[in-house]
Amino acid sequence: MNKTIIIDDNKYDILILKKLLEINHLSDDIMTFTSPLEALEYIKNIIPEQKSIVFLDIMMPEMSGLDFLKHVGALTQAKQNMFDFYLVSSTLDPVDIKKAQNDPNVKSLIHKPITTDILKNLLSQ
């Protein structure tokens, strides 16, 4: 079973994703953050025992998902390897798509709304 972290300033979107993961039995260990700063603190401080999947919203007022990844890029490689980042967005801004593709930590970019099919597809990879 996967460990999952959801970072999104929108509490409704957190709820949707969390429920989808639970209902479809895709993850049984889900942490959620509405504040990317708190999430970053958490990621900096934990010693991960297993690989985590991180769903990261792009547009957040405190810190954008792309800026968040810059901070992640400063962590040790061993630590970075413990997280698979999926960027989540409801916009189709080509600039964001390009940046996401260029970031080695990003597994892929997902457009909201996230569906059961999308999740099953991602997590079976």
Place this chain on the structure above:
Amino acid sequence: MENASDKKVEVLFLDDEFFNLQSFRAAFRSQFKVHLAQTTQVAREILENNEIEVIISDQRMPDQSGTEFFNDIIKIYPDPVRILLTGYVDIKAVIDAINKGEVYRFLSKPWNDEEVKITINNAADIYRTRKELIKKNEMLEKAYNELDQFVYSASHDLRSPIASIKGVLQLIDLEPENKDEYISIIQQITDKMDKYVINIIHYYRSSRFEKKIVEVDLKDAVEDLLDEFQYMPEATNVRINTHFQLESPVFSDGVKIILILRNLIHNAIKYQRSDTEEKLVDITVKATEEKISVSIRDNGVGINVREGDQIFKMFQRATNVKSGIGLGLFIVKQCVDKLNGEISFLSEEGAGTTFEIEIPNLLNLEIGEPSSQS
């Protein structure tokens, strides 16, 4: 253009013959603002220090010909309209200069006052029309940029709740037994979206409508807003004090004044701390013949100071504690700017925020006078 033509046309007259300078001044000083130069050196100094609209230069001068002079200055001062004055039938140089675009027109010596006057007025028209066009283009450019930003942000902000609703609908499919809970979430999301759309309409009003100066009853305006806000869920247990010191009737753009008050009072009520019993909002409104001052103080969540200047930017949400819509303070700032006012704020995270606004009282303008700006 009315404003522009009220101002006297600034004309630079360059001629090495002192007598010509004198008679030019005598003939035109009452109609134009005349600057005289006997050498190209003096002419350059005048160009440097004044907004010259039309230059008339003699062709035959000892140090430099008129066309050479124009050719030299055209790169540094491309805007003034250039007219060549020539006593000889120096026709080749004139044709050349006109063809190269260096000279708008030529006048022959001895000049005819009426002809010179018409020529200067036409040249000034060209100068001022070009200026106006440049200004309009800049405004248009700015409007385009704002529109781009607006469309991008608005489409994101409108699309994201739709995506959320779609997501919740999926959950209803998967967990029909929790339908009621999910429907109430959809309701909350649509309420937020509705407020956002209403804010867009307010923004549109604040930016597009011409200003209309009317008498504004500030006390009435504040009390109407408070009546409206008392039903906000956040308004329970918030103590609101109002102080009015209205020494003069107030004339201003009523729509904008109310938009400013609406957004700031709404924010003060909304961004209260949930962990405090003593929730306070203080509203002080003063008016003199010169100005309107408004101060709105709360002891709410406060604004992170590092966000200081950011808070007036479009769609930037200043606090992450509660869902905000991001347009409110942008609208406030835009309205205050359009009323030639000033806005400032003091804030401490966790301790509260005070917004101070000063706006000129347009008491002495006639009611409903159409604005000459904007």
